[in-house]
Amino acid sequence: MYNDKKVVFSGVQPSGNLTIGNYLGAIRNFSTFSEDYHCYYCVVDMHAITVRQNPAELRRRTYETLALYMACGLDPEKNTLFIQSHVPQHAELGWVLDCYTMFGELSRMTQFKDKSAKNADNINAGLFTYPSLMAADILLYQTELVPVGQDQKQHLELARDIANRFNQIYGETFVVPDGYIPKEGAKICSLQDPIKKMSKSDPNENAVIRILDSKDDIIRKFKRAVTDSGNEIIHGEGKEGITNLLNIYTCFTGKTIEEAEKEFSGMGYGDFKLAVGETCADSLQPVRDEFARLMADKAYLEQVMSQGAQEAYKNARRTMSKVRRKIGFTELKH
Numbered sequence: 001m002y003n004d005k006k007v008v009f010s011g012v013q014p015s016g017n018l019t020i021g022n023y024l025g026a027i028r029n030f031s032t033f034s035e036d037y038h039c040y041y042c043v044v045d046m047h048a049i050t051v052r053q054n055p056a057e058l059r060r061r062t063y064e065t066l067a068l069y070m071a072c073g074l075d076p077e078k079n080t081l082f083i084q085s086h087v088p089q090h091a092e093l094g095w096v097l098d099c100y101t102m103f104g105e106l107s108r109m110t111q112f113k114d115k116s117a118k119n120a121d122n123i124n125a126g127l128f129t130y131p132s133l134m135a136a137d138i139l140l141y142q143t144e145l146v147p148v149g150q151d152q153k154q155h156l157e158l159a160r161d162i163a164n165r166f167n168q169i170y171g172e173t174f175v176v177p178d179g180y181i182p183k184e185g186a187k188i189c190s191l192q193d194p195i196k197k198m199s200k201s202d203p204n205e206n207a208v209i210r211i212l213d214s215k216d217d218i219i220r221k222f223k224r225a226v227t228d229s230g231n232e233i234i235h236g237e238g239k240e241g242i243t244n245l246l247n248i249y250t251c252f253t254g255k256t257i258e259e260a261e262k263e264f265s266g267m268g269y270g271d272f273k274l275a276v277g278e279t280c281a282d283s284l285q286p287v288r289d290e291f292a293r294l295m296a297d298k299a300y301l302e303q304v305m306s307q308g309a310q311e312a313y314k315n316a317r318r319t320m321s322k323v324r325r326k327i328g329f330t331e332l333k334h
């Protein structure tokens, strides 16, 4: 909106070591927008504290997530890469949008229900209002397109509702964003419970493949993946484990499910799991190598953070001034 290019925004929480779900559902698609859009990719550390975090680990993972963005192909000269808490307008607009988001809407969010069940001793107000902060992240940059996995669809729809509501009351203020959910990889499931999505904060390490896991660990986890008592490598109902593995395999190879089924026809489950594990580990090797190189240069990461925060701040401030004027906040003249 603020220059000729349309805007893409997305974020990842540094709430754990990132998984192939985060990679296939979101990050690896990010760079496809870099040429045609002004892309903002944010490490959403403020969202991460809705669940209790160890401060030293949160700080380390914030650097790591930024480095992973770049290791997955995001060039900081072509994309605005930044940390959410470095741009104070996120919190400011988040509060304003809280006042335009209904209690009933937030109560219906499945992520809130899931995370409340998992963190029963810490159902804090931030966990509840997470979607209005996410709406602020997106709306601050006049975003047209938000590449996310399937699990974020409901939050995105709420962001659209909030934008429309605000625009109806005050006149055109925000661009109403669309989601971009990839055809392949939008829901990678847990290796131990293939009905559930794979989550970086899953306490069961065997359920999760992390982008930075070693080849040995990746293969070991795939070998332990839950399948079924049959012996056919085909996708479909009742075969959620095999379907998930086929899905992961096709995401990494670009083959169709039918091609993969044909390729593995007649093979035993053990050999199939090994083949998927090797494909996954080998595909991620260049990302791991680049990540290690970037992490060795903390000063460079800090320079990227600072450049990204300055770029983001310029446009966030513009939207925030407009919002302040529309809702009737006074301006400081001196």
Ligand code: AQP
Binding pocket: 011, 012, 013, 014, 015, 016, 019, 020, 021, 022, 023, 024, 025, 026, 027, 147, 148, 149, 150, 151, 152, 185, 186, 187, 188, 189, 197, 198, 199, 200, 201, 202
């Ligand atoms: N299993 C998944 N399959 C496909 N996409 C996924 N995403 C997450 N899990 C999968 C997408 O990754 C992006 C970043 O997610 P996030 O960090 O904002 O938080 P999340 O959606 O809550 O992801 P996790 O891994 O489950 O984190 P925790 O365990 O901390 O809650 C989003 O685009 C998301 O859709």
